[in-house]
Amino acid sequence: MRGMSIIVKTSSRLMVPLILILGANIIFHGHLTPGGGFQGGTIVAAALTLYALAYGASLNLKNIERVEAAKSIGLAIIGLVALAGALNEFIRGFGNFMQNRGVFPLGIPGWIFSAGTLLPFSIGEGLNVAMGFMAVIFVYVMLMEFELKEGSGE
């Protein structure tokens, strides 16, 4: 896909870092303020979509592999943290393995490195959601390219 005009490029170059910072803020404060992984992840995906559409995105194998790799890392963080809790529960007798019972320290309430499992869960969910929406956007971009190629009449 071709990029857009120089006005859109300049203004999106100014806006994208600010939107990314807002999304990261909402993700990393998931256990302190309203919001969390899903909400922050959608904001990050919106910023990346703005960048991709303004500068012209193209769907190739490398982009798909990057998106899938980041998404898998997000799910792997969640799975590993949940697995640590599950092992602890297995040793002490079976229970709710997603609940934090003494494996991860709770810390001081209100600090960013507190609340045990909730911060890694938020980060993993944010990665997963942002890259999942980027995958959908890539599919849309590819459909648009396909329609344009069909419409130009070969």
Add this chain to the structure above:
Amino acid sequence: MRAKEIAAMLFLAMVILAFAIIFTLSFPSFGSGRGLAIGYYLPRALEDTGALNVVTTIVWDYRGYDTLGETTVFFAAAIGALLLFRRRERE
């Protein structure tokens, strides 16, 4: 569409609306929810998890199974979309 079908659909819509109004009126009003589920979560969320946001506490700690499944479904949906359309590119 015939008049009989329209009348049947209107009747069905009226029944659903009546049920919705009846069950909405039977909800507890705002601020009077103590003793229900919130009476379990609010007093002990801070000392159980150390987090200030009780919604995140419920979503990722008490009901963690549900959110883990939801995240897995989202992951699988995005992978499925990419897989479906990659085959179309090759043709």
